[in-house]
Structures are given as C-alpha cells and as structure tokens.
Amino acid sequence: MTKEALYLLLISSALFSFFFISIIVIWFFRYFSESATNQLKKQLEEVFTSYFYTENKNKRTIVQKLNKIVGKSARKKELFINIVINHNADFIHTHHDQLMNIYELTGTKAFLLKRLQSNSVHIQSLACRHLGELQLRDTMASILTLISSKNNDVIYNMMLALAKLGDLEGLVHVLTYDSQNMNLSHRAIIEIISAFDGSKEELFRQTIDRSDDYMKGILIKAVADYSIEGLSEHYIKYLNSEDKNLRIASIRALSELNNPDYEASMLTKLDDHDWEVRAAAAKGLEKIGTKNSLADLGKTTGDSVWWVRHHAASALVLIPGGIAYASKIIDGDDKFARDAVISVIEMTS
Numbered sequence: 219m220t221k222e223a224l225y226l227l228l229i230s231s232a233l234f235s236f237f238f239i240s241i242i243v244i245w246f247f248r249y250f251s252e253s254a255t256n257q258l259k260k261q262l263e264e265v266f267t268s269y270f271y272t273e274n275k276n277k278r279t280i281v282q283k284l285n286k287i288v289g290k291s292a293r294k295k296e297l298f299i300n301i302v303i304n305h306n307a308d309f310i311h312t313h314h315d316q317l318m319n320i321y322e323l324t325g326t327k328a329f330l331l332k333r334l335q336s337n338s339v340h341i342q343s344l345a346c347r348h349l350g351e352l353q354l355r356d357t358m359a360s361i362l363t364l365i366s367s368k369n370n371d372v373i374y375n376m377m378l379a380l381a382k383l384g385d386l387e388g389l390v391h392v393l394t395y396d397s398q399n400m401n402l403s404h405r406a407i408i409e410i411i412s413a414f415d416g417s418k419e420e421l422f423r424q425t426i427d428r429s430d431d432y433m434k435g436i437l438i439k440a441v442a443d444y445s446i447e448g449l450s451e452h453y454i455k456y457l458n459s460e461d462k463n464l465r466i467a468s469i470r471a472l473s474e475l476n477n478p479d480y481e482a483s484m485l486t487k488l489d490d491h492d493w494e495v496r497a498a499a500a501k502g503l504e505k506i507g508t509k510n511s512l513a514d515l516g517k518t519t520g521d522s523v524w525w526v527r528h529h530a531a532s533a534l535v536l537i538p539g540g541i542a543y544a545s546k547i548i549d550g551d552d553k554f555a556r557d558a559v560i561s562v563i564e565m566t567s
Contacts, residue, residue: 262288265280285324285325299352317353330345330354331357334364343371343374357383362380362391365391381410411437412440422446431464432461438468442470450472452468453475462495474505481508488515493522500530501529504533512537513543515531516530516534519552524558528558534562
C-alpha cells in the first residue's frame with residue numbers, strides 16, 4: 219500500500235467515524251429530549267386535570283404547582299396551552315370561568331398578549347390562534363391591533379381568532395376594512411366565516427352591503443350551506459349583478475333553500491349571456507324545479523355549451539314529469555339536445 223493510499227484510508231475512516239458518532243449523538247439527544255418532554259406533558263396533564271376534581275380551598279395549591287412546573291419558560295407555557303386546547307372546544311366552553319381563573323393566575327393570558335407584540339409574524343399568528351382556541355374573550359381589542367399587518371398568515375389567524383371568540387363587530391370591521399387588498403383565498407375566508415361563534419345571518423347582514431363584489435360572492439357562498447331563508451332577498455337582488463361570480467353564488471344559495479318559490483327567478487338565468495351562469499341555473503333547478511321548469515329546461519338542452527346542455531338534461535329527467543318531456547326531445551330534430559338527454563338517461567339508469 220502506498221503512502222498516499224494509506225492517508226486516504228485514514229481520512230475516510232476518520233470521516234466515517236465522525237458521521238457515525240454524530241448520528242448516534244443526535245439519536246440519543248432526540249430520544250432523551252422527547253422522553254423529557256413526554257414526562258413533562260404527563261406531569262402537567264395530571265396537575266391540570268386535578269384542578270377540576272379538587273375542592274375550592276385546594277385549587278390555589280394546584281395553580282401554584284402549575285406555576286412551579288411551567289416557570290418562565292416559553293416552551294413549557296406552550297406545552298401547557300396545547301394541553302388545554304387538546305381537551306377540545308366543548309371542555310373549554312363548559313369550564314370557561316374556571317379556565318379564565320387559571321389563565322390569569324398562571325400568566326397564560328399575559329404571555330399570549332405579549333406575544334401579539336412580537337416582531338415575529340409566526341409568533342403573532344400562533345398567539346392569535348391560541349387566544350381564539352382558549353376562548354380568551356376579553357383580548358379581542360388586542361387581537362384587532364394586528365389589522366394593519368401585511369402578513370397573510372397573521373391576518374388569517376387574527377380573523378379566525380375573532381370568529382372563534384364570536385366578535386361580530388370586530389369580524390365585520392376586518393372583513394370590510396381594505397378588503398380589496400386582502401390577499402386571503404376565498405376558501406380561507408369561508409373557513410373563517412364558518413368558524414364564527416355567533417349568528418351567521420347577522421354577520422352576513424352587517425357585512426354584505428359594505429363589501430365589494432368579490433367579498434359579497436364569498437359571503438354568499440359561506441352562508442349558502444346554512445339555508446337561511448331570511449337572506450333570500452339578498453340572493454335575488456344579486457342574481458342581476460354585473461359580476462358573474464356573484465350571480466353564480468346567488469343561484470347556488472337560492473337552490474340550497476330548496477324552495478320552489480324561487481323557481482321563477484332561477485328560470486330567468488337560463489338565458490344569461492355567460493354560460494357558467496346558465497349551467498349553474500340549470501343545476502340549481504334540479505333542487506327547486508317543478509313542472510313549470512320543463513319547457514325552459516327542454517329548450518336549454520339545445521344550448522351551444524355542453525355543460526349547460528348536460529345540467530339542463532340532468533335537471534329535466536330528475537324533476538317529476540320530466541322523463542315524459544325528455545322523450546319528446548329524444549324524438550325531436552335537435553341532435554345536441556337529443557344526445558344530452560340520452561347521455562344523462564344512460565348515466566342515471
């Protein structure tokens with residue numbers, strides 16, 4: 219073996235030994251770190267749970283134990299917060315007053331309020347999320363101070379916290395505040411509105427007229443699944459909006475009401491100049507259409523766009539009496555209408 223080869227062998231062996239020892243050290247570090255964390259979680263869980271099974275005269279002692287375990291460590295405070303949250307929303311609602319006392323005495327509330335002022339957007343977002351999930355309702359004004367943040371994650375978690383805290387005034391303010399520059403997706407906003415712990419009808423009424431068309435469409439989509447009959451006047455109003463998405467959202471919301479009283483309004487949209495609106499109207503008539511829709515739906519099976527023909531044919535065969543009407547189309551001269559009806563019948567049979 220040459221001297222150079224010997225040197226290369228020694229260097230390779232040293233590097234291999236270094237990486238092997240490093241892997242072993244990291245594995246042991248993670249093992250003992252996770253074991254210590256799990257032990258701490260178990261200890262916190264036992265002390266926290268015992269608070270609710272202890273006589274009032276001994277509760278202060280339990281809180282002192284919690285403070286002794288958590289101390290001033292941010293990591294331990296986060297562990298404690300997650301333990302409370304993991305008890306689920308029903309537990310937090312049921313024991314709200316007792317938990318408020320614990321948050322005050324353990325400094326949890328002060329800890330989260332201080333985090334709202336952090337320079338880290340991640341910590342701000344996490345603080346909002348925790349304040350909402352812990353139901354710290356008297357912190358809503360502090361949460362709203364983040365309304366001017368340019369970070370989407372902070373804005374999203376701020377709105378989600380206000381929704382979970384049931385802050386109607388605050389959420390209306392954020393939804394209508396500079397909404398044109400709000401960069402949240404419509405799915406995120408729908409999730410926030412769905413999480414609102416209050417009357418969604420009241421939230422809708424206080425927000426809709428102060429919103430732009432984009433936000434109006436999202437609001438209608440968000441409340442459509444709740445089938446709130448009292449909002450039908452708004453849906454009918456926006457059927458004639460210049461905004462295509464707003465018209466489509468209104469059609470879907472009306473169909474979710476499952477009320478034939480709105481059939482006539484829906485039929486007018488089968489002649490809309492946008493094919494997406496005509497398709498939505500035809501699909502909506504599947505739910506609320508009656509024999510009064512058969513002629514218009516039959517005509518629409520000859521539409522120039524396949525999706526419109528398909529939805530019209532589908533609605534036609536599902537409405538009572540529609541099969542007989544569809545037979546006339548099959549025997550007719552309109553090839554596109556005939557193909558659409560036959561295709562739907564074959565799919566449903």
